[in-house]
Amino acid sequence: MKLVCVDCNKEVSADLFDYQCTCGGLFDIVHDTAQLDAEFLKRVFHDRLSERMTPYASGVWRYKELIFPELADEYITTKYEGNTGLYASEQIQSYTGSNRKVLLKAQSENPSGSFKDNGMTVAVSHGRSLGYQRFTCTSTGNTSSSLAMYASLANQESYVFVPNKNISLNKVLQTLAYGANVISFDGTYDDGIRFYEQHSKELGLYICNSINPFRIEGQKSIVYEIAQYLNWNLPDWVVIPGGALSNVTALGKGLQDLKKLGFIDKLPRVALVQAEGASPFHRMVAEGRTELVPEPTPYTRASALNIGNPPSWKKALRTLEETNGVTCSVTDQEILDAKAWVDKSGIGCEPASAATVAGLRKLIAQQVIDKDETAVCILTGNMLKDTDALHEYHLGESSTTSYKNAIRPAELTLDSIQSIL
Numbered sequence: 001m002k003l004v005c006v007d008c009n010k011e012v013s014a015d016l017f018d019y020q021c022t023c024g025g026l027f028d029i030v031h032d033t034a035q036l037d038a039e040f041l042k043r044v045f046h047d048r049l050s051e052r053m054t055p056y057a058s059g060v061w062r063y064k065e066l067i068f069p070e071l072a073d074e075y076i077t078t079k080y081e082g083n084t085g086l087y088a089s090e091q092i093q094s095y096t097g098s099n100r101k102v103l104l105k106a107q108s109e110n111p112s113g114s115f116k117d118n119g120m121t122v123a124v125s126h127g128r129s130l131g132y133q134r135f136t137c138t139s140t141g142n143t144s145s146s147l148a149m150y151a152s153l154a155n156q157e158s159y160v161f162v163p164n165k166n167i168s169l170n171k172v173l174q175t176l177a178y179g180a181n182v183i184s185f186d187g188t189y190d191d192g193i194r195f196y197e198q199h200s201k202e203l204g205l206y207i208c209n210s211i212n213p214f215r216i217e218g219q220k221s222i223v224y225e226i227a228q229y230l231n232w233n234l235p236d237w238v239v240i241p242g243g244a245l246s247n248v249t250a251l252g253k254g255l256q257d258l259k260k261l262g263f264i265d266k267l268p269r270v271a272l273v274q275a276e277g278a279s280p281f282h283r284m285v286a287e288g289r290t291e292l293v294p295e296p297t298p299y300t301r302a303s304a305l306n307i308g309n310p311p312s313w314k315k316a317l318r319t320l321e322e323t324n325g326v327t328c329s330v331t332d333q334e335i336l337d338a339k340a341w342v343d344k345s346g347i348g349c350e351p352a353s354a355a356t357v358a359g360l361r362k363l364i365a366q367q368v369i370d371k372d373e374t375a376v377c378i379l380t381g382n383m384l385k386d387t388d389a390l391h392e393y394h395l396g397e398s399s400t401t402s403y404k405n406a407i408r409p410a411e412l413t414l415d416s417i418q419s420i421l
């Protein structure tokens, strides 16, 4: 296993772990797959479906050979994440105008209620194997609750940076309840990432955001699981929401693994959907540019997507290129209407997830996706992650998003944070 920079292609041994290359680029993890026997692995992955209460019962660690083969089992911190439902919905078929039942992959059924668990179990396990006892992330709420859960499960400390506005109160409460030290700051997720880029070394904390390539390795399991449930036959399209762009990055990497190993014959096409108020990546693609222009003040009601400068955009672009993918953006109203349909289909999701269903509907209407093509939409977070959205949609009310048990530095500086640690 080695780290390869996505910008300058520099190769570094994975033992010399870092988040960024000296050139500033993010790292990819590259495994040595030459010795892997695909048919043998398929059998192993199948047999592990009957595991209970061992690390291999996890829908992530089931695929350990493709994710982190070198890790000693003693470091695995798992809550049997993954193993989430894949549903064929007639309601969503009729809402989107498809001629085929639409598949929904409910990552919302993960233990902390979002897809972040697939990556977080790997990041925290890796951090522990390096001897870290204190973990951190910046988050709009799902990453933080996931980290807080795994850190506490491993009896470790977590310090999470959370913007003080435009995020879901429930997610912050969940993070606090799991025992994290919550640091509420004036800014956005993008400011938190910038802070890490400047100070990761001095902080001495293990960073669990998606700039960490081990998070991406864990998130690859989402597409492995879809493929395995469908007997290694993927639909024509995978529709995925985009904020920090870790999900689409991991999807692309997972698809390449499956193709290289011969588990699948051809790559499905990827449709990446962003919220209109936070869509720098879609705008870049739609305008034919090759450099992302950050949005300084991203805003969407789908708070998990409130990101103006997604760190993984170059990796995401690679996924789009490799899969002949497309992007689109949808309005908050389109997202909330689609969410109401997902909720009443009995599956349920948080607003950001519903961007996929809204996007599929739009792309079918625009004839980018044919009505006869098959599609799976990835639902990233649980319906109860954002009950304010339910209030607003169904009762026409909104409630406060202030929270009191948080640490509030006057500003996000190294001194102010070090005084808290």
Ligand SMILES: N[C@@H](CCOP(=O)(O)O)C(=O)O
Pocket (backbone or CB within 6 Å): 116, 137, 138, 139, 140, 141, 142, 143, 144, 189, 208, 209, 210, 211, 243, 244, 246, 303, 304, 305
């Ligand atoms: N919506 C995300 C944003 C953080 O993204 P990450 O992939 O870098 O952890 C959240 O839940 O915080």
